[in-house]
Amino acid sequence: MLENYYRELVCFLNAKLGNRQVAEDVVHDAYLRVLERSSDTPIKQPRAFLYRTALNLVIDDHRRNALRQVESLEVLGSEERYVSPSPLNSLDHGQRIDMLQRALAELPQLCRESFLLRKIEGLTHPQIAEHLGISKAMVEKHIVNAMKHCRVRMRQWDAH
Structure with missing residues (x-):
């Protein structure tokens, strides 16, 4: 059922992001998120759910990148980053x-x-x-x- 939306979603995200490779990665991650879903409740609108999941991943990635750009060099060099x-x-x-x-x-x-x-x-x-x-x-x-x-x-x- 969800496989039917793959190409459509890649094209949609490619138009938004301007990078097909990134769009494919986001769609793969969105599929994984949907497949990993722990709820037994069936998805009433799978297409909308998949699109929302993909867009949320894009937004999350954007936020993470924005945070990374403002981190100080001290934070990047801290030992906590290298704890095994x-x-x-x-x-x-x-x-x-x-x-x-x-x-x-x-x-x-x-x-x-x-x-x-x-x-x-x-x-x-x-x-x-x-x-x-x-x-x-x-x-x-x-x-x-x-x-x-x-x-x-x-x-x-x-x-x-």
Whole structure:
């Protein structure tokens, strides 16, 4: 259902932001936010909900960037920024990485490759489509499906 709005939302954000790469990243993050939603209440207007989520992410990013620009150099140099995570957090992070790798291994090859080329290599959808010899629409579907699959599997494993 939500996959139907992907291109439309990318075009909308591209027009607002003037950068297709950033627009695609925001849309991916918006999809993740919607998929991570903990509420069991069905979304009555999925298109509007997805758009609002994406716009909120753009606004949040803008605010974060504005705050970063006014931070003093003293704050940036403070030791608090370099505190290493506790061993428990590191272990949890390592376990989550392992779970993500297992979830990705369950995906069909083109789906997994599309996702990794986008998220790890940073390729654009047209570049991935050319690299894999598939349409841009298939690349978009593969990436959304991979995110959905990983989210579901991570939740399942977290529940145990």
